[in-house]
Amino acid sequence: MKLIFDKSMPGRRGVMPAESDIPVRANLDSRFLRSEPAALPELSELDVMRHFTALSEMNFGVDSGFYPLGSCTMKYNPKINEQLCALPGFANLHPLLPQLSTGRDRVQGALAVLHHMDMLLREICGMAAFTMQPLAGAHGELTGVIVMAAYHKAKGNDKTTILIPDSAHGTNPASAAIAGYDVKTVPSDENGVMDIDALREVLDETTAGVMLTCPNTLGLFNPHIAEICDMVHDVDGLMYYDGANLNAIVGRSRPGDIGFDIVHLNLHKTFATPHGGGGPGSGPVGVCERLRTFLPISIVRETRDGHYYLDYDQPEAIGYIAPFYGNFAVIVRAYVYILMQGADGLARVSENAVLNANYIRERLKDHYELPYPQLCKHEVVFSASRQAKKGVHAVDIAKALIDRGYHPPTVYFPLIVEEALMIEPTETESKETLDGFIEAMIEIAKLAETDPESFHAMPTSAPVSRPDETQAARKPDVASLA
Amino acid sequence: MPFIANTDDQRREMLATLGLSGADLFADIPDHLRCGSPDIPEGISEQQAAQRVGDLAGMNDTDLTSFLGGGFYDHYIPAAVPAIVGRSEFYTSYTPYQPEASQGTLQAIYEYQSAICRLTGMEISNASMYDGGTALYEAVMMALRITRREHVVVDRSVSVIYRTILRSYTTNLGIELDETAPDNGLPDRRAIGDILANGETAAVVVQNPNFFGCMDEFTDLAEMCHEHGALLIVSAYPIALGLLKSPGDMGADIVTGEGQSLGMPLNFGGPYLGFMATRKKHMRKMPGRIAGRTVDQNGKDCFVLTLQAREQHIRREKATSNICTNQGLCALTAIAYLSLLGKEGLRKVAQNCAEKAWYAQQELLTIPGVELRFPNRWYFNEFVLELPTRADRVIRRLLRDDIAAGFPLARYYPNMDNALMVAVTEKRTKREIDFLVHSLENAL
Numbered sequence: 036m037k038l039i040f041d042k043s044m045p046g047r048r049g050v051m052p053a054e055s056d057i058p059v060r061a062n063l064d065s066r067f068l069r070s071e072p073a074a075l076p077e078l079s080e081l082d083v084m085r086h087f088t089a090l091s092e093m094n095f096g097v098d099s100g101f102y103p104l105g106s107c108t109m110k111y112n113p114k115i116n117e118q119l120c121a122l123p124g125f126a127n128l129h130p131l132l133p134q135l136s137t138g139r140d141r142v143q144g145a146l147a148v149l150h151h152m153d154m155l156l157r158e159i160c161g162m163a164a165f166t167m168q169p170l171a172g173a174h175g176e177l178t179g180v181i182v183m184a185a186y187h188k189a190k191g192n193d194k195t196t197i198l199i200p201d202s203a204h205g206t207n208p209a210s211a212a213i214a215g216y217d218v219k220t221v222p223s224d225e226n227g228v229m230d231i232d233a234l235r236e237v238l239d240e241t242t243a244g245v246m247l248t249c250p251n252t253l254g255l256f257n258p259h260i261a262e263i264c265d266m267v268h269d270v271d272g273l274m275y276y277d278g279a280n281l282n283a284i285v286g287r288s289r290p291g292d293i294g295f296d297i298v299h300l301n302l303h304k305t306f307a308t309p310h311g312g313g314g315p316g317s318g319p320v321g322v323c324e325r326l327r328t329f330l331p332i333s334i335v336r337e338t339r340d341g342h343y344y345l346d347y348d349q350p351e352a353i354g355y356i357a358p359f360y361g362n363f364a365v366i367v368r369a370y371v372y373i374l375m376q377g378a379d380g381l382a383r384v385s386e387n388a389v390l391n392a393n394y395i396r397e398r399l400k401d402h403y404e405l406p407y408p409q410l411c412k413h414e415v416v417f418s419a420s421r422q423a424k425k426g427v428h429a430v431d432i433a434k435a436l437i438d439r440g441y442h443p444p445t446v447y448f449p450l451i452v453e454e455a456l457m458i459e460p461t462e463t464e465s466k467e468t469l470d471g472f473i474e475a476m477i478e479i480a481k482l483a484e485t486d487p488e489s490f491h492a493m494p495t496s497a498p499v500s501r502p503d504e505t506q507a508a509r510k511p512d513v514a515s516l517a
Numbered sequence: 518m519p520f521i522a523n524t525d526d527q528r529r530e531m532l533a534t535l536g537l538s539g540a541d542l543f544a545d546i547p548d549h550l551r552c553g554s555p556d557i558p559e560g561i562s563e564q565q566a567a568q569r570v571g572d573l574a575g576m577n578d579t580d581l582t583s584f585l586g587g588g589f590y591d592h593y594i595p596a597a598v599p600a601i602v603g604r605s606e607f608y609t610s611y612t613p614y615q616p617e618a619s620q621g622t623l624q625a626i627y628e629y630q631s632a633i634c635r636l637t638g639m640e641i642s643n644a645s646m647y648d649g650g651t652a653l654y655e656a657v658m659m660a661l662r663i664t665r666r667e668h669v670v671v672d673r674s675v676s677v678i679y680r681t682i683l684r685s686y687t688t689n690l691g692i693e694l695d696e697t698a699p700d701n702g703l704p705d706r707r708a709i710g711d712i713l714a715n716g717e718t719a720a721v722v723v724q725n726p727n728f729f730g731c732m733d734e735f736t737d738l739a740e741m742c743h744e745h746g747a748l749l750i751v752s753a754y755p756i757a758l759g760l761l762k763s764p765g766d767m768g769a770d771i772v773t774g775e776g777q778s779l780g781m782p783l784n785f786g787g788p789y790l791g792f793m794a795t796r797k798k799h800m801r802k803m804p805g806r807i808a809g810r811t812v813d814q815n816g817k818d819c820f821v822l823t824l825q826a827r828e829q830h831i832r833r834e835k836a837t838s839n840i841c842t843n844q845g846l847c848a849l850t851a852i853a854y855l856s857l858l859g860k861e862g863l864r865k866v867a868q869n870c871a872e873k874a875w876y877a878q879q880e881l882l883t884i885p886g887v888e889l890r891f892p893n894r895w896y897f898n899e900f901v902l903e904l905p906t907r908a909d910r911v912i913r914r915l916l917r918d919d920i921a922a923g924f925p926l927a928r929y930y931p932n933m934d935n936a937l938m939v940a941v942t943e944k945r946t947k948r949e950i951d952f953l954v955h956s957l958e959n960a961l
Contacts, residue, residue, distance in 0.1 A: 036620075039628050039856050049857045050595040052865045056947045061868075061875035064895055067732045069762045074635045075860040080597050083856045087601040087625070094621030096609030107611055111520055115563045117603070121782075124574030129585045130786035131924055136913040138921075144576030145785045158555045170647040170787065171842040173829070177686075184689045209829035209839035213658075215689040218834040256545045287543055289552045303842065307520070310611035312622040313644065313806065313845030315788035331685070354685030358589075358650050358678050359786025371570055377560025380519035387521045387528075389542045394531045410537075410545050437618050445614070448830070465522035466531060492814075497617035499819040507811035507823040511800060513641050515631040 036093070039086050040515050043076035049083060074517030093498040094312070095442050101468050105414045105445035105457025106204065106252055108282045108304035113375070116308065116368035125367055130359040139344050146343035149360055150335040152319070152370050159373075159381065160278075160298055161291025162321030166330045167361040172279060174356070175299030175318025176210035176246070178331065181353045182297060182322060183244050183273050184214060185329040189351065192271060194243035200229045202253060202449040207246045207277060216243060223451055227407040228257040231266075238266060244273035248280045249293070252449040252457070254392060254411035256284070264294030273297060273326075281305045282388050282461070283412035286381035296323045306369035317365035331356045387462035388413045391469060395458055398473045402480040406452055414459035418452050427483040429454045431490040434501065435482070438494045439475040519560070582949045583921040584877075586899045586940020588649060588676050588728070589789075590778045592756060592866065593944050594854070598780040601853040608846055612806070616821045622845065623820035626808040629852040636758045636855075637772040638765020639794035643805035645844040649775025650682035652791030653722065653752055655804045655838055656771045657683060659795075660720035660748045661692065662802050662837070668693045668717045672704040674727035675752060677929040702731040702891030702901075706738065713745040720771075724752040725764065729891055729938070730874075730899030732761065739768030755779050755792070755851075757897050759867030771795045780854030781847055790847035801827060804838030869943035870898035873950065877941045880954045886961060890926075890936050899940040901926060905961060908937040914960040920953055 078086075095102070102109035120126070124144060133139045133146065153165045169175035180197070187194045197211040200221050208218040219237050224230035228251060245267050250256045257263070264274050276290040276298035282305045290298045302308050302317040310316075322330060328351040336346045345360075376384065389412050396415040400408065403417040419429040433443030433456075445457040460469060482489065494500065523531070532539060543551065561569070583591055602608065606621060613619030613626075626644045633642035646652035657669055671680055673696050680696070687694060695718075697708050704723050712718060721742050726732045735751060742749045751764035753774040764772045776790030777783070795803055801824065809823035829836040858866060878900050881887055886905035904911055908925040915922040926936035941950065 036624065038624075038631070039852075040631060043859075047859075049859045049862060050597065051862050052593070052858075052869055052943055055869045055872050055943075057872050057876040057950075058947075059872065059876050059879065061872045063732075063760070063871060066734055067761055067895060069758075069760065069766070072860045072864045073758060073763070075632060075855050075858070075863055077859045077861070078856060080595075080857060083853070084597060084601065086856070087853060088604065090621035090625055091601075091604040091606040092621070093619075093624075094606040094610050095615075095618040096606045098605040098609045102609075102611075104611060104614070109609075109611060112605075112609055113520060113563075115567060117608075119567060119570045119574070121599075122571060122574035123579050124577040126782035126784055127579040127591075128577050128785040129583055129591065129783045129921070130589060131585045131587050132581075132583075132921060134928060135916065135921065135925070136909045137916055141578035141581070141916075142785070144573035147573055147576070148570075155557050158557050161552070170651070171840070173839045173841045174647060174651070177839055181685070181689070188689075204841075205829035205831070205833045205836070206839050206841050208834035209832075209836045212834035212836075213839050258545065258547065261547065261550060284543075284546065286555060287552065288546050288550050289555070292552055293550050301842075309608040309846070310842070311608050311844075311846030312610045312619075312625075312849065313612040314842040315647075315844045315847055316842040354688070355678070355681040356685055357787070358648050358682070358789070362787040363785040364782075364788055367570070371566050373557070374566050374569065375560055375563060376519055378554040378557050380560040381557075382554060383519045383521055386539065386542060387519075387523055390523070390528060390531055390539075393535055393537075393542065397535050410542070412545075433615060434617065437615065442618055443615050463520050463522060466527040468522075494617050498620050499617055499817055500814040502616050502813050502819045502821045503811045504821055504823070507809040507821050508826075511641075511807075511823060512810040513627070513630060513800070513807050513823065514634040515627075516640065517635050 036089060038515055039076050042082060042086065043078060045077055047077045047079055049078050049080050100440055101464060101472055102442040103444050103458045103460050104442060105459040106279055108459060108461055110307055110461040111463040112307055112309040113372060116371045119371050120364040120367040133345055143343055146335050148367055148370050150337055150343050152366055155373050156319055156321060160321050161289030162298060163324040164327040164330060165319050165321040167319045167366055168331055168357040169299065169318035169320055170357055170362050171314060171316035172299060172301040172318045173206040173210060175320045176206055177214060178320050178356050179275055179297040179299050180210050180214040182326055182329045185353050186273065186326055187243055195241045197243050198237060198245045200247060201451050202251050204279060227253045227255045231259050231263065234263060238270060240270055242270050242272040244275050246275040246277060248277040250280050250283045250412040253407055253416050254414040255407060256412055260293055279304060280413060283385055285385045287385050291323060296326060302365055302369040307372045308365050308368040315362050315365055317362040329353055384462050391460040391462060391464055394469055395460060395473060399476055402477050414457060416452050417456045419454035419456055422483040423454050425483050425487040427487045427490050429456055432456060432479055434493040435479045435490060436475065438496045441472055441475060581919050581921045584923045584939045584941060584953060585921045587924050588775050589783060590940060590942050591783060591944055592778050592942050594780050595857050597857050598850060598853050602846060602850050607849060613822060620820060623808050625849050625852055627810060627820050629848040630808060632852055632855045633792050633794050636755055637753060637794045638763030639772055640797040641800050642792065642794040643803055643807050645848040646791030646793055646805055647844060648789040648791045649752060649773065650679040652773040652793045653679045654683050654686050656750045656773045656793060657720060659771060659802050659804060660750060663748065663799055664719040664746060666717055666719035667691055668695065669720050670695045670697055670709055670712055670718055671722040672697050672699060674699040674702060674704055674729060675722055675724045676728045702729045702894050703733050710741055713741055713747055716745055718745065718747040720748040720750050722750045726754060726757055726897040729901050730896045731891060732895040732897055735767040756867055756870060759863035760871060776851050779851035781850055788844055788847055790844045790851055802837060805840050805843060866943050873945055874898040874941035877939065877950045880950065884958045898942060899938060902937045902939060904935045904937055907934050911960050915956050918956050920956055922953060922957060
């Protein structure tokens with residue numbers, strides 16, 4: 036479709052601001068001014084609505100259909116969350132208001148949301164305190180690793196290394212490295228979980244901590260996890276819980292009880308806030324008792340008479356990691372979701388997420404290679420290795436699914452599974468939807484046997500066929516300049 | 518309201534297929550690692566949640582006449598912006614890993630990148646960062662990678678919020694942050710020149726208009742930086758760019774900023790939008806997602822995420838950044854806003870801001886004892902007043918009249934007890950400004 040800039044018609048106006056009601060005209064020194072206006076498009080409001088409506092029609096969301104993108108927890112986003120976070124009492128609130136003298140009296144409802152969320156997440160995760168500030172999952176990781184560094188610095192520990200399993204999300208090693216740590220990779224054992232003997236070999240006094248998802252990206256809960264926590268604590272390392280996969284165990288097991296010291300959550304996964312085509316997310320970080328003083332500035336606290344205030348008096352804090360109090364509107368959405376779920380609802384979330392994933396595992400295991408056949412949690416990872424022998428790769432299966440009305444699973448991740456197809460159905464999908472998807476996958480597996488050639492043209496029903504990614508990277512065209 | 522579709526019968530059927538009981542689903546978690554039901558309240562209905570959370574929203578006071586800014590502004594949001602962003606094909610999708618199913622998001626990002634380049638005068642933009650502060654931190658890290666140096670100059674006229682973020686992120690790294698004192702509100706060229714002369718500086722960080730609202734022209738500073746092998750990083754206010762000379766035209770190497778003003782509500786601090794743009798030669802050092810235009814198998818124009826070899830999911834610990842989920846929907850908001858206002862509309866918003874702020878400034882300065890803290894400077898839509906008394910007391914008095922008069926700089930700067938920073942957007946009317954002047958006069 037034409038770019039919005041190419042639809043521009045000189046002289047056409049969209050939304051024009053009112054004429055100023057001020058009697059004077061500012062006379063700005065021309066050396067500060069641009070010689071001509073920035074080359075933005077000139078369009079009517081209707082032109083713009085049609086352009087973006089047409090774009091939206093070329094997009095697949097959870098509301099469009101099944102979206103089993105592994106490790107991303109693409110569950111339904113309840114509409115009431117959208118409505119409530121947009122209330123003027125939240126949306127129009129300036130973040131500097133509570134920093135004015137008596138200003139906090141004007142934002143008690145907003146501070147209450149932040150404080151209630153802190154309390155709810157503590158209880159759900161078994162942690163001593165949360166900061167709501169991190170703006171996404173990876174931002175939470177970085178915050179958590181900086182907290183880890185502050186702890187070791189305060190204790191005078193000389194720690195240089197963070198250990199990460201080979202099945203980890205790429206953000207884990209990237210976050211550790213950006214915070215100044217060396218990264219060592221720990222291999223998985225034959226059952227797909229962190230190899231405890233390999234861990235023992237690399238674990239030493241220089242180990243600052245271990246970052247893990249549990250269950251991991253294969254959807255497997257590590258049976259040795261408590262022992263791993265003990266081993267790491269024995270060298271005064273800290274255990275970091277990447278909450279990307281919390282949907283598997285929410286309401287049933289708590290990272291704090293398992294022995295984790297730091298946890299980040301992805302509110303846009305477990306707690307049903309929209310993924311927004313790539314954000315905004317929200318990545319609150321929880322810590323155990325001995326780390327709470329390191330949490331970033333500021334923290335919402337409650338006075339004895341039930342008023343809320345922002346506490347800036349945190350001498351050991353790691354400083355400021357976000358401009359204010361987090362992605363507040365995302366936090367409001369997650370708050371509404373947790374209120375509606377309650378304790379009972381959360382336990383049913385994980386139960387159905389796990390049931391749905393295992394149902395797919397059982398019904399597809401004869402049709403696709405299943406490298407780790409045991410009970411899984413919220414997601415199941417197949418391999419397209421059998422189909423690949425016929426020339427049909429994971430990416431081809433993905434494209435075939437698009438033609439059958441499904442968003443593909445995550446492909447080629449985790450890296451330790453060849454031709455990986457990582458499927459996470461989530462609890463909000465019904466058996467009929469899963470059955471439809473399973474039938475499509477079986478049909479695709481058969482087609483791979485009988486007519487592997489036919490995959491090369493797929494998808495045929497999408498707005499575009501397969502893009503030339505090589506050209507995109509070799510001759511980058513990343514902006515239309517005026 | 519657990520939002521679960523499977524009926525009890527279906528669950529039984531599915532468990533039978535598995536040959537398991539419900540309890541077996543969690544049999545892989547050792548008994549002692551399982552918890553009872555978390556001690557949180559029982560779930561409530563949608564209607565009850567609407568009531569309860571609606572009550573909390575009602576406890577916040579949004580009827581104030583606000584002159585608060587500090588980098589975060591109360592601009593008018595056209596109704597068509599939320600109408601576009603509220604289309605669930607956009608907001609219920611994720612990062613466009615499958616381009617054929619995500620052309621809407623990808624083209625919108627490409628258009629957003631293009632608009633950011635056109636505004637800032639740069640050649641390449643990424644698909645967004647979290648906010649203006651973290652974008653500035655990423656720009657500093659990028660400058661260190663490009664120059665292979667470890668020393669950075671940050672002027673204190675740059676947002677104090679961004680500077681504190683920058684310090685928090687870099688404490689464990691071997692990076693030297695040198696903060697320079699402004700000269701009457703603007704970066705002191707001589708002081709910065711002396712530091713640059715050492716030839717060890719990776720970048721100089723400035724802001725326009727700066728935290729105090731002062732406008733500047735950085736062409737001289739860019740030349741000084743380049744002479745000594747350093748980069749110039751400019752943090753910009755995108756609404757002001759409707760009127761002001763672009764950082765690119767001044768010779769900046771990396772431009773970042775807070776994009777909240779491009780159609781996003783204040784939201785009590787987020788979600789906001791960090792933008793980042795640079796010169797083409799630095800493309801492969803840039804962090805974050807980037808959408809690119811290419812062709813499909815049939816030669817048709819289409820869009821993909823590109824240059825991914827920089828990113829964490831490929832490069833892991835050697836990536837340019839750990840960022841994964843960014844602010845995709847906020848970038849969509851920004852391109853929707855910029856498209857609706859268009860070339861002339863954005864210029865007009867900027868002009869209204871500047872004029873109303875000019876009027877407010879002139880009127881406030883008629884009050885005896887009220888002066889500009891940084892006299893003889895040019896301002897866009899924010900300025901700092903020196904009051905004859907403590908600013909926080911005055912603010913408290915005016916809050917009783919439901920006016921948020923501005924921000925007391927003493928909160929972040931020593932020896933600025935009487936300094937009041939006032940922001941004016943196009944939304945403020947003459948009557949509201951006159952009311953501020955009147956109330957302030959009475960309060961002194």
